[in-house]
Amino acid sequence: MPSHRLGSYAILARGLLEGAGSHRTLALELERRARTQPTQAFLLYEDQRFDYARANRIVNSIAHAYRVAGLAQGDVLALVMENRPEFLWHYLAAGKLGIVVALVNTQTRGDGLAHALAVCGAARVIVGSECLPAFLAMGDRLSHELAERCVIDCEPGVTDSGTSGFAEFMPSEMVTDPVETAQRALGDTGAYVFTSGTTGLPKAAVMSYQRLTTVGRVLGALAWRFEPGDVVYNCLPLFHTHALVISLASVLTHGSTLALGRRFSAGGFWRDIRRYEATGFNYIGEMCRYLVNTPAGADDHRHRVRVIVGQGLQSDVWGRLQDRFAIPRIVEMYASTEGNIATLNLSGTVGSVGKLRLGGKLAKWDFELDDFVRDRGRLVPCGPGDVGVLLGPIRARTPFSGYRDTEATRAKVLTNAFRDGDALFNTGDAFRLDERKNLFFVDRLGDTFRNKGENVSTTEVAEQLARWPGIAAASVYGVTVPGREGRAGMAAIVLGEGARFDGGALAAHLDAALPTYAQPVFIRVRSTLETTATLKLSKLTLQREGFAPRKGEPIYIRDGADPAYTELTRERYLHIVRGETGAVHGQ
Incomplete structure (x- = not known):
């Protein structure tokens, strides 16, 4: 009997109850699949195809290189790399030896990046050559001791990827399965995943192999309902558990195929789906809104997708996405990086995350x-x-x-x-x-809101605003924008005495300090900021006022294409509140 015909929550409970002492980690699953289905495609990336046997040999060569470098169980490896096969090889190789991988957000900049690298306690840092500029931009915020532990993984086929004096990662010639793989247990810590919080700087959430592996088994049975020949396409960043668990763990624990996109592109998304003959993809709500806002085409139904799994799909997009692209099944779910509770919408109830x-x-x-x-x-x-x-x-x-x-x-x-x-x-x-x-x-709730699928810490954004010489005080919060998922960042600021608002200079400052998704879309200039009895900034009134222009309090806007913040005109404000496409290009 197919596993998905069993009671749905019985399967979920069975997955959760799998013993922490079990050795069925993702690394062990890779070795098992390499023996039982060696020629089955495991990974598709651009024009490359890696079957399970080949992938396992590559991962083994990296694991042996780690061992030669002195890394062992419990050591921490910080990984700073964009979506490409090498990310998976490093992640799985560390899993074979019990090395804890700290998955660093590649969009993090400045203090946030330096903090993430320092707080995880990394014994070694692997930096993709594509991330080297942001890494070098930290300057003296990167300690000398940590810099000495950094190794650069140069992207294959990319010319002029100089390592700026850092050592270049070299895999071992040994490709045999390490004996340590079978010694790993699901209860062991497998990764640190950074999640924004009210402290203003990334926090390292502890992820066990059980969390990173068994959830994939459950999703494969209940959500994806894998069949022979299935291919799951993922273009979301691998440093998120969303991609690591919903796509990678599901595919690997069920012996299916993962198609990997470098990043999301609304214009190229369906081209990749057809190229890889994908039967499913994982999503976040903002991604789906981009897709339904692209021009309709004759090829909209020309694909093999039968199921998509993800989070944050709002009701107004749900039906449009399903009807326009003829997607038979949508499985909306809820889970957080560090949380211990998850839900699955297996009934198809529009807008629900499950029971x-x-x-x-x-x-x-x-x-x-x-x-x-x-x-x-x-x-x-x-x-x-x-x-x-x-x-x-x-x-x-x-x-x-x-x-x-x-x-x-x-x-x-x-x-x-x-x-x-x-x-x-x-x-x-x-x-x-x-x-x-x-x-x-x-x-x-609290000092974090979601924008473009990311959690934004208002404290961290406010700190960066306050570092700009012209700003005396700042309060940051999220506001709703018609036709946009999550919340757009907004700040109410008080200028210092004699200072004037310089939209270009402030934009340049934020570009250097924060990832794009965390930068405020709107900035309101006020004479004072209200505080509570305990001297905390009061945001409730500001949030209710939103980004509506008020006399004597100019509002400035910056979208994804503008080099500077410019004053929000009444005409543009009306375009935005009407939900007219293009009014806020940075959506």
């Missing part, structure tokens, strides 16, 4: 007080129609591994919430519950 199951709790939230609603000290469960924060019970089958920072870990755990002795992970995400226990995403 509240497996012990998950939805606790009422007071948006005015910015705190949980309580009754005699206990949290209050949500009923149909209520909006609350999703909580995941911390127990043997749904552990919370936390972060390398113990204080940050403690801050995400609620104890004695509904009863004495309970412990729950606070996702910080608000959902609405319907009568059938379907969950509908509402928003993220």
